[in-house]
Amino acid sequence: MMPEELKKARQVFTGTTNLPSDNNHDPSNILYFEGKYYLWVTQHMHGKPFEHFRDCKIVGTASVDGINWEDPIDVLLPSEDGWDSGGVLTANVMMWQEKYYMFYTGVDKQYADSHFDRYCGIAVANTPKGPFIRYEGNPIIGPSGAGWDQDSADDITVFEHNGKFHLYYKGSNPGYSSDDTQIGLAVSDSITGPYKRYEGNPIIKGHAFAIWKYKHGFLFLSGLKDGAEGLIYGGNWDDPKGTQSLYWSEDGIRFEACCLFTNRAAGIFEGNGHDIATCWGVTVKTKNTCFGRYIERFDFVLEE
Numbered sequence: 196m197m198p199e200e201l202k203k204a205r206q207v208f209t210g211t212t213n214l215p216s217d218n219n220h221d222p223s224n225i226l227y228f229e230g231k232y233y234l235w236v237t238q239h240m241h242g243k244p245f246e247h248f249r250d251c252k253i254v255g256t257a258s259v260d261g262i263n264w265e266d267p268i269d270v271l272l273p274s275e276d277g278w279d280s281g282g283v284l285t286a287n288v289m290m291w292q293e294k295y296y297m298f299y300t301g302v303d304k305q306y307a308d309s310h311f312d313r314y315c316g317i318a319v320a321n322t323p324k325g326p327f328i329r330y331e332g333n334p335i336i337g338p339s340g341a342g343w344d345q346d347s348a349d350d351i352t353v354f355e356h357n358g359k360f361h362l363y364y365k366g367s368n369p370g371y372s373s374d375d376t377q378i379g380l381a382v383s384d385s386i387t388g389p390y391k392r393y394e395g396n397p398i399i400k401g402h403a404f405a406i407w408k409y410k411h412g413f414l415f416l417s418g419l420k421d422g423a424e425g426l427i428y429g430g431n432w433d434d435p436k437g438t439q440s441l442y443w444s445e446d447g448i449r450f451e452a453c454c455l456f457t458n459r460a461a462g463i464f465e466g467n468g469h470d471i472a473t474c475w476g477v478t479v480k481t482k483n484t485c486f487g488r489y490i491e492r493f494d495f496v497l498e499e
Contacts, residue, residue, distance in 0.1 A: 197443045198410055201453035203498045204441060204471050208491055211477070213264045215254065216489035220479045221403060222462035223286040224352070226295075226323055231257040233323040234462060234477065235270060235286035235297070236490065248302045251282035255325070261464065261475065262492065271299060271318055271327055278314050278334055281306045285403075287352045288323065291386050295320045297327050298362075300349035301334065312338055313347035315364065317387060335388040336364060336381060343368060343377055343397050352406050359383065361447060362390050363406050366397060373428035374419055376402045380448065399442070399450050402428065403460030405476070406447075410469055415442040415450055416458040427459055432481050461493075471495045 215236050223235040239251045254267035274280045279301025287298045297318045306312070316333030320326060336348045344366025351364040362381045377397035381390035403418035417439065419427050425437020440452035459479045466473025475494045481487055 196445075197412075197451065197453060198471075200471055200497055201414075201441065201443055204454050204456065205496050205498050206456055206493050207496050208493045209262070209475075211262055211264060211490070211492040213266065214256070214477065214490040214492075215267050218488070219254075219490060220488050221285045221350075221460050222477045222479070222490055223288055224405070224407070224462050225261075225464035225476065226288060226290065227464070228323045231259055232261045232464065233257050233288075234264070235288060236267065237284040237286070238267070248282040248284060248306060251284045253283055253286045253297075253299060255323075257324075270325055271297065273301075274329070276304075278303055278312075278337075279316060280304050285350045289353050289386070290323075291355065293321075295323050295327075296353070296386055298335075298351045298353050300351070313349040314338075315348055315351045330387060332387055336362065336390050339366070339392070344379055345369070346371075348379075350403060352404075353386070354408060355386075356408075356447065360386050360390075363404070365402060365404065373402055374426045376400075376419070378404055378417075393448070395448065398448050403479075405458070405461045405463050407463050407465050407474075408468055409443075409465075409471070409474075412443060412445040413447050415444065416456065416461050416463075417442065418458055418460055421452065432459075472497055 218239040219236050221237040226233045235255045238254045253271040255270040256264045256267040258264045281302040281304040285300040289296045314334035314337035317330040318327035345368035348364045353362045360383045367376045378399050378401040379396035380393040383390040401417040405416045420437035426434045439457050441456035442450040443453045444450040461476045461478040463476040
């Protein structure tokens with residue numbers, strides 16, 4: 196059953212200092228380690244915003260209070276050749292058995308022309324400060340070659356649940372726009388895989404999504420409008436039509452809307468996992484379509 200307080204959750208923007216702006220997007224989840232909050236962000240080359248991920252990299256930043264952030268530093272760069280030589284992006288970091296596993300998307304040097312084949316891999320570090328070293332078994336998941344995720348498997352989030360590792364990913368095919376992408380699930384006995392796709396995929400509409408554990412279930416922000424009305428990425432990025440919601444699921448497969456909640460691409464600090472008011476996050480906002488993007492903090496509050 197959905198926790199009653201989720202029906203009263205609201206989003207309040209509280210502002211930040213020194214978070215990356217301009218050509219930065221896709222913030223990761225947020226982790227706490229030795230007195231600091233850690234966040235990772237995708238950064239494009241300035242002057243080339245959104246040029247099909249050409250030369251993008253992952254940068255990291257930290258904060259003692261979640262409001263004032265340190266200058267970002269390079270954390271993961273494109274490789275010399277292969278599946279992630281064109282760009283690396285969309286970090287999500289999981290701590291497991293005293294190691295930090297960065298799950299990330301990679302594209303090859305031909306991606307700017309082909310627009311196909313986005314894969315996901317892992318880089319591992321002893322602390323969230325890095326350095327992050329690529330896993331030798333990369334990539335761990337990629338395009339299925341047919342159907343809804345024919346072209347890509349990217350934007351992944353992984354966590355342990357009931358002794359298994361659950362990997363959520365965004366899939367697309369040649370017929371999809373950015374506002375049509377969907378989310379699927381793959382499961383493994385090991386954090387590094389192999390991951391087997393859930394037979395009931397896709398499970399929900401989504402793009403640049405966030406999913407995290409809460410009480411006896413999961414919370415989910417889609418990154419797209421709930422229904423067919425209104426766009427997030429196509430045309431007007433501030434399209435007033437349609438709604439967005441925070442979703443709840445007990446099993447991580449069937450989701451229901453709890454309350455209205457805007458989101459384009461969010462990274463979440465899970466708080467204590469039992470009180471929504473301890474959760475907070477950052478999300479991408481924009482001044483003018485996909486240009487002038489910036490990242491801002493928001494908090495979850497409960498409406499009286």
